[in-house]
Amino acid sequence: MQKTNSGMQKTHLELTQVGISFPTEKGPFVALQNVNLHIKKGEFVSLIGHSGCGKSTVLNIVAGLHQATTGGVILNHKEVTEPGPERAVVFQNHSLLPWLTVYQNVELAVKQQSDGKKTKAEIRDWVEHNLELVHMSHALDKRPNEISGGMKQRVGIARALAMQPEVLLMDEPFGALDALTRAHLQDSLMEIQAQLNTTVMMITHDVDEAVLLSDRIVMMTNGPAATIGEILTIDLLRPRHRLQLADDPTYNHYRHQVLSFLYEKQRKVEDLGSKRAEKQHHKTQASA
Amino acid sequence: MNILKHPALSQWQSQFSSTLFWRKQLKQSLLTLSGLLVFVLCWQLASSQIQTSLGQFPGPTQAAAQWSQLVDEYQAEQQREDAFHRRQLERHAAMLAEDPATEFTSLPYRARPTFFSQILTSLHTVLTGFVLASLIAIPLGMLIGLSNNLYQVFNPLIQLFKPISPLAWLPLVTLIVSSVDLSSAWGSRSFVVSVCTVMLCSLWPTLLNTAVGVSQVPNDLLNVSKVLRLSWWRHLRIIVLPSAVPMIFTGLRLSLGIAWMVLIAAEMLAQNPGLGKFVWDEFQNGSSDSLSRICVAVLVIGLLGFALDRLMLMLQRKVNWDKTAVSR
Numbered sequence: 001m002q003k004t005n006s007g008m009q010k011t012h013l014e015l016t017q018v019g020i021s022f023p024t025e026k027g028p029f030v031a032l033q034n035v036n037l038h039i040k041k042g043e044f045v046s047l048i049g050h051s052g053c054g055k056s057t058v059l060n061i062v063a064g065l066h067q068a069t070t071g072g073v074i075l076n077h078k079e080v081t082e083p084g085p086e087r088a089v090v091f092q093n094h095s096l097l098p099w100l101t102v103y104q105n106v107e108l109a110v111k112q113q114s115d116g117k118k119t120k121a122e123i124r125d126w127v128e129h130n131l132e133l134v135h136m137s138h139a140l141d142k143r144p145n146e147i148s149g150g151m152k153q154r155v156g157i158a159r160a161l162a163m164q165p166e167v168l169l170m171d172e173p174f175g176a177l178d179a180l181t182r183a184h185l186q187d188s189l190m191e192i193q194a195q196l197n198t199t200v201m202m203i204t205h206d207v208d209e210a211v212l213l214s215d216r217i218v219m220m221t222n223g224p225a226a227t228i229g230e231i232l233t234i235d236l237l238r239p240r241h242r243l244q245l246a247d248d249p250t251y252n253h254y255r256h257q258v259l260s261f262l263y264e265k266q267r268k269v270e271d272l273g274s275k276r277a278e279k280q281h282h283k284t285q286a287s288a
Numbered sequence: 289m290n291i292l293k294h295p296a297l298s299q300w301q302s303q304f305s306s307t308l309f310w311r312k313q314l315k316q317s318l319l320t321l322s323g324l325l326v327f328v329l330c331w332q333l334a335s336s337q338i339q340t341s342l343g344q345f346p347g348p349t350q351a352a353a354q355w356s357q358l359v360d361e362y363q364a365e366q367q368r369e370d371a372f373h374r375r376q377l378e379r380h381a382a383m384l385a386e387d388p389a390t391e392f393t394s395l396p397y398r399a400r401p402t403f404f405s406q407i408l409t410s411l412h413t414v415l416t417g418f419v420l421a422s423l424i425a426i427p428l429g430m431l432i433g434l435s436n437n438l439y440q441v442f443n444p445l446i447q448l449f450k451p452i453s454p455l456a457w458l459p460l461v462t463l464i465v466s467s468v469d470l471s472s473a474w475g476s477r478s479f480v481v482s483v484c485t486v487m488l489c490s491l492w493p494t495l496l497n498t499a500v501g502v503s504q505v506p507n508d509l510l511n512v513s514k515v516l517r518l519s520w521w522r523h524l525r526i527i528v529l530p531s532a533v534p535m536i537f538t539g540l541r542l543s544l545g546i547a548w549m550v551l552i553a554a555e556m557l558a559q560n561p562g563l564g565k566f567v568w569d570e571f572q573n574g575s576s577d578s579l580s581r582i583c584v585a586v587l588v589i590g591l592l593g594f595a596l597d598r599l600m601l602m603l604q605r606k607v608n609w610d611k612t613a614v615s616r
């Protein structure tokens with residue numbers, strides 16, 4: 001087991017030979033296989049891959065919500081077997097409690113995290129500060145069904161940030177946002193991450209976002225039995241500014257690499273998919 | 289120049305929309321009224337065709353007359369009670385005047401049950417039975433819903449007990465209650481019998497609906513609970529209970545409806561005080577007014593059942609977080 005990385009930075013989060021199979025009616029479905037990944041403290045890693053390849057599943061295993069069938073996850077030299085306070089999750093579908101207000105949703109996480117160590121005023125300040133970060137101060141007393149999808153997602157992010165986690169796990173956190181809010185939140189996230197040295201694992205579909213934010217981009221092959229296809233290290237100086245990077249040749253080179261991975265893969269998938277569809281078609285015709 | 293944003297226009301628009309609102313209200317009440325009217329007409333027409341052993345079946349007018357008769361009887365009974373207390377006070381005053389050291393015990397007035405006192409008895413009984421049933425059904429339902437094993441244990445039992453008619457419970461409950469020595473704190477024996485029967489019959493919808501509601505908490509919210517590492521108790525209070533509230537209320541409303549129906553039947557069969565006994569007594573009485581009185585009682589039973597359901601609905605609106613979910 002590799003504990004140090006060239007003697008400089010310690011491996012913080014380690015996925016070793018992770019695989020998972022879900023029991024289904026047609027027998028076990030192998031979703032992931034041989035996923036190996038070492039993440040350093042404070043590193044920002046993006047997961048990118050086609051829909052249904054198993055990105056959320058990887059994240060859920062790290063979060064402790066799923067148990068890997070083979071291999072395992074080690075965080076700070078301890079095996080991950082259950083969710084823990086040091087790992088906050090921003091869920092793909094925001095998952096706010098519909099009966100609590102925006103404020104109460106974040107407050108619940110803060111109270112749970114502070115474990116009675118924060119005073120009431122401190123809790124209030126901290127909740128408000130985090131909602132301010134995502135520009136949601138105007139809707140403190142609204143219920144989730146009274147705000148838009150993007151706003152819900154922002155509250156979900158505030159809830160995770162408010163937990164002051166060591167590892168931030170985000171499942172397409174900016175997917176439902178308009179371009180302006182998204183850019184703003186991406187900048188805030190980079191700032192916060194630089195400040196707190198949080199380790200981030202983020203799932204995204206957006207190539208620009210991945211290149212702008214990440215230290216490394218993990219590109220996943222298609223399922224079933226998905227695994228890591230390539231890992232791209234992004235050597236761009238921080239702080240990064242989206243406007244300056246727009247014309248940066250290295251930036252565009254990285255973008256191109258990710259795009260070519262996805263598009264080459266995708267073409268293969270389409271071929272496979274259409275073949276499979278044809279087969280299905282023949283089968284149904286034969287049985288009819 | 290934007291004509292659509294002119295203040296006068298928007299004022300007119302809001303007025304227009306408010307008349308729309310009133311029109312809708314008016315239409316609704318007209319429809320309700322016409323339904324009632326059709327019912328009363330049919331009743332009138334049908335009643336003139338039906339001959340019973342007690343004479344002609346009463347129509348709406350006879351029923352209305354009996355209603356005021358029942359109100360009169362109630363007022364007369366009230367006056368008699370007032371007079372009784374007045375006489376007793378006068379007697380005491382007189383005795384005190386003779387000998388200031390006299391000690392006396394006040395005699396309680398033995399009221400003859402009127403229609404309205406029977407209504408109160410029935411309401412009291414049904415609410416007691418219903419509240420007790422809910423106090424058992426909600427916690428038990430939550431336990432069953434939370435644990436798959438408990439669900440497997442209890443489900444056959446629930447399915448077995450749910451369809452039992454109140455008439456089948458009644459003899460058993462009566463026998464058990466009369467074999468147990470009850471302290472006076474419990475109230476009269478017949479009250480306990482009625483309450484227990486109501487309880488046994490109205491337990492099941494709340495129990496089942498609570499169990500289902502609790503077991504159907506969305507997976508995403510369960511994940512949130514795990515990530516926040518809520519304790520068992522907080523998980524129950526913050527995640528499970530609120531998400532089960534709509535189902536719990538569905539169960540409660542079903543239960544209360546059943547409780548009311550069961551109570552009337554139980555009172556009739558067991559001669560326990562209440563509206564059911566009133567109906568039965570009138571039936572046995574067999575005077576020419578009896579049928580009209582029974583008609584009044586039947587209508588009142590329906591109205592009270594309706595009112596109880598509205599009450600639950602109001603409570604549901606108050607408690608439920610999702611204001612859009614509650615409708616009829």
Ligand SMILES: Nc1ncnc2c1ncn2[C@@H]1O[C@H](COP(=O)(O)OP(=O)(O)OP(=O)(O)O)[C@@H](O)[C@H]1O
Nearest residue numbers: 022024029031050051052053054055056057058223
């Ligand atoms: N509980 C489960 N039982 C059975 N199969 C599952 C389960 N969870 C996920 N899967 C399967 O595992 C595969 C990966 O799912 P996952 O949700 O991780 O995809 P994803 O990469 O996050 O997709 P998307 O980008 O659309 O969110 C899918 O084929 C899915 O059907």
Ligand SMILES: [Mg+2]
Nearest residue numbers: 055056092171
């Ligand atoms: Mg996903």
